[in-house]
Amino acid sequence: MKAISRTLSCLILAFLTLACTPSEEAANEAVVSEPAEAISDAIEANPLRNAYFGDLHVHTNWSFDAFMFGNRTDPDDAYRFAKGETILHPSGRQMTLSAPLDFQAVTDHGLYLGMMRAMFDPHSIVGSHPVSEQLREAQGAEGLRENFLKLIDRFGLAREEDDLDNPEVHRDAWKRIVEAAERHNDPGNFTTFIGYEYTTAGGNMENLHRNVIFRGGDAPEVIFSAHMSRNPEDLWDWMDAQREMGRDVIAIPHNSNGSDGWMFRLSDWSEQPFTADYADQRMRNEPLVENTQVKGTSDTHPALSPNDEWADFEIMSVKVATDDPSRPSGSYVREAFLSGLMLEETQGFNPFAFGVIGSSDSHVSAGSFEEDDYWGKIGLLDATPAQRGSVPVPGAGEGEGMFTSTRNSEFGASGLAVAWAESNTRESIFDAFRRKETYSTSGPRMLLRFFAGYGFPDDIATRADGVEQADQIGVPMGGDLIAKDDAAPSFVVWASRDAGSAPLERLQIVKGWIAGGEMQEKVFDIACSDGRSPDAETHRCPDNGASVDLATCEVSTDIGAASLSANWSDPEFDAAVRSFYYVRALENPTCRWSTWDAIRSGVAPNPQLHATIQERAWSSPVWYRPS
Numbered sequence: 130m131k132a133i134s135r136t137l138s139c140l141i142l143a144f145l146t147l148a149c150t151p152s153e154e155a156a157n158e159a160v161v162s163e164p165a166e167a168i169s170d171a172i173e174a175n176p177l178r179n180a181y182f183g184d185l186h187v188h189t190n191w192s193f194d195a196f197m198f199g200n201r202t203d204p205d206d207a208y209r210f211a212k213g214e215t216i217l218h219p220s221g222r223q224m225t226l227s228a229p230l231d232f233q234a235v236t237d238h239g240l241y242l243g244m245m246r247a248m249f250d251p252h253s254i255v256g257s258h259p260v261s262e263q264l265r266e267a268q269g270a271e272g273l274r275e276n277f278l279k280l281i282d283r284f285g286l287a288r289e290e291d292d293l294d295n296p297e298v299h300r301d302a303w304k305r306i307v308e309a310a311e312r313h314n315d316p317g318n319f320t321t322f323i324g325y326e327y328t329t330a331g332g333n334m335e336n337l338h339r340n341v342i343f344r345g346g347d348a349p350e351v352i353f354s355a356h357m358s359r360n361p362e363d364l365w366d367w368m369d370a371q372r373e374m375g376r377d378v379i380a381i382p383h384n385s386n387g388s389d390g391w392m393f394r395l396s397d398w399s400e401q402p403f404t405a406d407y408a409d410q411r412m413r414n415e416p417l418v419e420n421t422q423v424k425g426t427s428d429t430h431p432a433l434s435p436n437d438e439w440a441d442f443e444i445m446s447v448k449v450a451t452d453d454p455s456r457p458s459g460s461y462v463r464e465a466f467l468s469g470l471m472l473e474e475t476q477g478f479n480p481f482a483f484g485v486i487g488s489s490d491s492h493v494s495a496g497s498f499e500e501d502d503y504w505g506k507i508g509l510l511d512a513t514p515a516q517r518g519s520v521p522v523p524g525a526g527e528g529e530g531m532f533t534s535t536r537n538s539e540f541g542a543s544g545l546a547v548a549w550a551e552s553n554t555r556e557s558i559f560d561a562f563r564r565k566e567t568y569s570t571s572g573p574r575m576l577l578r579f580f581a582g583y584g585f586p587d588d589i590a591t592r593a594d595g596v597e598q599a600d601q602i603g604v605p606m607g608g609d610l611i612a613k614d615d616a617a618p619s620f621v622v623w624a625s626r627d628a629g630s631a632p633l634e635r636l637q638i639v640k641g642w643i644a645g646g647e648m649q650e651k652v653f654d655i656a657c658s659d660g661r662s663p664d665a666e667t668h669r670c671p672d673n674g675a676s677v678d679l680a681t682c683e684v685s686t687d688i689g690a691a692s693l694s695a696n697w698s699d700p701e702f703d704a705a706v707r708s709f710y711y712v713r714a715l716e717n718p719t720c721r722w723s724t725w726d727a728i729r730s731g732v733a734p735n736p737q738l739h740a741t742i743q744e745r746a747w748s749s750p751v752w753y754r755p756s
Contacts, residue, residue, distance in 0.1 A: 172317040174551035177596055178566070180576050181553055183232035183546050184211065184496045185322065186340050186383060186422060186488035191237040191302050192326075195492040196245035197264075197276065198508030204235040204309035207494040212319055216495055218504050220512040224495040227502075227629060228574070231553055232320035235306060236340045239354035240328045243302025244293060255295055294356050307348045314346070316554045323348045327364050327380065329355040335391035336384050336449035337361055339415070340488075341368070344377040344559040360398045362407075365414040379562060381486065383419035386427040387449035390459030393481060395468060403472065408480035417562055420462045420747060421487040421544035421569050423497070423506045424449065424536075428485075428747055429463040437639075437652050439715065439743065443541040443571070452536065466709050466750060467641045467648040474643045474707050484565025484607045484749035485711075487544025496545075498572040500742070501682070503542045503722035511537040519723035519738065520730045532735050542722050543571045547746075549578075549605065565607025568712075570746040573627035579606040579712045581751040585619045590694040595621070606711070607749040612756040615704040620751070622655065624714040625692040630744060631716040632689025634658050635670045638697060642708035652713075655697040658690035668700075675717035677741050682720035682728060689717045704755060711750040715743050 188195040189203050199219030206216045213229035247253040248261035255261055267276045303325070310321040324342040331337060339361065341352070353367040361380075368378050385392035397407055420427045425445030434440040448455045458464065462485065469481030489496030490506065497504045505511035514520040518538035521531045532538075547568045548561035561567060568577050578596060582603025589595045599621050604610050610618055626633050636656040642649050654663040657670035664671075675685040693714070718741040720728075727734040734740045 172552045178549040181231035184488050185234045186490045188492045189494045193241040193245040202494040208313035210495045219508040234322035234324035236324045236326045238328045239325045239352045243298045247298045329359045331391045336388040339380040341380050368414045381417045386425050387455050389448050390456040393465035394459045405478040408478035411480045418483040420485045422490040423540045429461050430457040432457045445539045484567045485569045486546035487569030500542050500722045501725050514726035519726035545570045565749045566605050568748045571744045573630035573744045575746045576625045577746045578623045579748045581610045581620045583613045590696040610753045617702040621696045623694045631719045634715045634717045636693045637713045642706050656693040656695040708753045709750040712748040714746045
């Protein structure tokens with residue numbers, strides 16, 4: 130993706146009236162407590178809201194694994210990168226964004242926070258520990274990999290007493306992370322969020338990780354980690370206590386795709402059925418879920434959505450940090466939406482009414498969002514094309530063994546979180562998280578707006594005041610649409626391309642509903658590029674003919690749309706049926722990062738990998754509630 134022009138993006142969407150802006154034990158004392166409300170109040174706000182692009186999942190060398198992978202950059206470096214500066218990859222290559230981000234959170238692992246840096250220092254408080262000495266003796270990428278795998282078992286188990294779990298090291302690291310966020314927060318221009326990752330797992334390393342994000346600059350002195358409890362419900366109790374002390378905070382689950390069905394299983398931690406109190410607490414603490422990042426897409430899976438031709442997108446087949454297969458059911462967000470509808474239908478509560486975001490989960494302090502400039506995730510362990518499985522292993526013969534076969538090949542150049550907020554401030558963007566007026570992208574900076582309501586003008590999608598009308602009459606993405614008599618609602622969508630990426634191919638609405646006691650889903654194309662229209666029976670756009678030259682990665686330049694919009698009504702709407710709707714915007718096909726690797730190495734693309742992808746954006750749903 131080449132450099133994007135903010136001015137050009139504003140011009141593309143001028144007809145949408147979208148404004149653009151310039152660029153109790155562990156919960157007592159505060160590290161930083163300087164309210165920014167007065168500063169935020171002085172910043173010009175757009176009542177129709179702006180789209181702000183960011184990353185809420187970044188690891189620096191304060192994370193045990195990132196340090197093990199060779200990362201020596203810290204939170205200050207991560208924020209400098211997000212603001213457009215160049216920093217160094219562990220391999221020595223330069224990493225620079227094509228355009229700065231609007232917001233970012235450094236989310237280093239709360240588990241063993243800062244410990245690896247201390248363990249590699251022979252003069253530190255834990256420097257003479259036998260495990261520390263063993264780690265310092267590791268040589269090269271293979272040595273790092275072997276030691277990391279040895280430590281996974283130890284780190285994956287929460288222990289009340291652990292001679293490597295040093296509170297003094299944790300406290301100091303967390304204090305420095307908070308201070309870095311405060312240094313780089315620049316209300317109106319660049320927003321930082323204080324955060325960390327709660328890294329926990331089920332009994333067999335089933336991923337249950339969450340990123341914990343604070344609204345303001347008032348942070349607790351000690352954070353809640355898996356060493357205190359592996360049970361996410363205990364994290365929620367701690368978060369509720371934080372909120373009672375005036376610190377609003379949310380947790381964002383990620384990589385449900387690698388959870389082996391645990392993230393969205395239909396029972397609580399103690400394997401008891403859900404209750405209304407459980408649902409309320411989960412939604413209070415987890416209004417968002419991360420559905421795309423470097424470790425694959427968690428939107429849906431071909432086994433769960435066999436009639437969705439676009440379901441096979443950047444699928445990671447294994448559990449997080451293992452080579453064991455991950456069960457699809459219980460692991461993907463769309464199915465969770467449906468499960469939530471079923472619970473709402475049968476029991477009157479919904480613990481899965483999430484909004485969506487994307488983020489990177491970079492472990493080199495820098496998200497790699499662009500297919501043609503991909504530097505991987507895990508530092509020295511996927512720094513080269515051969516390590517990533519995109520080119521043959523040097524010296525390997527033909528056939529089996531020619532390519533490295535690891536989960537690295539399933540990693541993707543993804544993703545971004547987007548919030549519709551009045552201003553680029555912590556308060557405004559966090560409030561967007563709370564109301565779920567958010568969407569995700571697989572990397573490109575597409576603009577996407579989505580409203581549902583009654584009484585929209587027929588021409589709302591093309592009116593200059595269309596967004597204002599929709600905002601006044603309807604509800605935005607993330608909202609609840611309450612039935613109005615038996616009337617059918619309308620859904621209005623606007624999207625524009627990232628000027629540095631491919632044109633748009635189509636807009637879709639994904640519908641989920643409960644019928645006859647069964648969970649149902651369907652994908653409707655609602656707008657097509659190049660003057661085409663969806664077929665009335667199949668609800669699909671004709672192929673627009675866009676192509677990719679796999680020898681050069683050149684794409685069609687005269688096919689596709691700079692922007693697409695639609696005012697759509699569900700042709701199968703039933704006023705009595707509980708349902709959700711969300712938007713998926715698709716670009717024309719482009720080369721995957723692995724194909725770019727192959728071309729630059731002068732070899733054919735790995736035939737076991739997708740040569741092309743269709744970058745996309747997913748909106749948070751609107752939930753239709755029958756009366």
